[in-house]
Amino acid sequence: MNLNLKRHVEDENSDLPCHFSHQLCLHSGPDVDAELRDTADAGYEVKLLENYVSRHFPRLESKPSIVESCIYTMTPDCHPVLDHHPIWKNIVIGAGFSGHGFKLSPAVGHILGDLALNNGSSDFDVTPFRLSRFGNFSKANL
Numbered sequence: 077m078n079l080n081l082k083r084h085v086e087d088e089n090s091d092l093p094c095h096f097s098h099q100l101c102l103h104s105g106p107d108v109d110a111e112l113r114d115t116a117d118a119g120y121e122v123k124l125l126e127n128y129v130s131r132h133f134p135r136l137e138s139k140p141s142i143v144e145s146c147i148y149t150m151t152p153d154c155h156p157v158l159d160h161h162p163i164w165k166n167i168v169i170g171a172g173f174s175g176h177g178f179k180l181s182p183a184v185g186h187i188l189g190d191l192a193l194n195n196g197s198s199d200f201d202v203t204p205f206r207l208s209r210f211g212n213f214s215k216a217n218l
């Protein structure tokens with residue numbers, strides 16, 4: 077969820093007020109079906125951020141000028157899957173980054189490269205990222 081917030085500043089060299097825009101993000105939201113993403117009600121999250129802004133940034137307008145929401149795939153433990161496909165060993169999976177995959181990309185690239193080329197990673201223990209950790213969790217079945 078991204079909120080754009082306006083800030084009014086008096087410019088001492090001008091009679092006109094200046095407007096600055098700030099962006100605030102909340103990394104959570106309601107569960108949605110990807111096909112129905114635009115119908116999700118994010119009112120609760122917007123209110124939460126408005127209250128946060130009022131409390132912590134009193135010089136900002138707490139009502140957002142723009143609200144945008146986007147979706148990402150969450151795994152049950154919020155960690156990605158970095159593994160071979162359980163049946164088709166020539167397929168390497170890197171998925172389920174739960175909204176924090178970008179910052180992991182150098183290490184993830186290294187691990188996925190090792191899985192593809194060397195059948196495993198010599199530099200990292202990838203046990204916590206195996207697909208099998210979810211047991212029979214139906215959405216993780218391939």
Ligand SMILES: Cc1cc2nc3c(=O)[nH]c(=O)nc-3n(C[C@H](O)[C@H](O)[C@H](O)COP(=O)(O)OP(=O)(O)OC[C@H]3O[C@@H](n4cnc5c(N)ncnc54)[C@H](O)[C@@H]3O)c2cc1C
Pocket residue numbers: 146147148170171173174175176177178179180
């Ligand atoms: C709103 C939002 C905020 C985020 N904020 C953060 C953050 O603050 N910090 C952070 O670390 N991570 C953040 N992330 C998560 C991060 O962006 C992802 O974890 C990361 O981009 C995943 O990388 P990826 O390469 O697996 O997939 P992607 O970046 O999704 O790349 C997949 C690529 O494959 C292409 N593609 C798909 N299908 C096909 C096809 N059939 N043929 C050819 N190409 C195809 C797509 O167009 C895309 O370019 C955020 C994600 C979202 C959505």
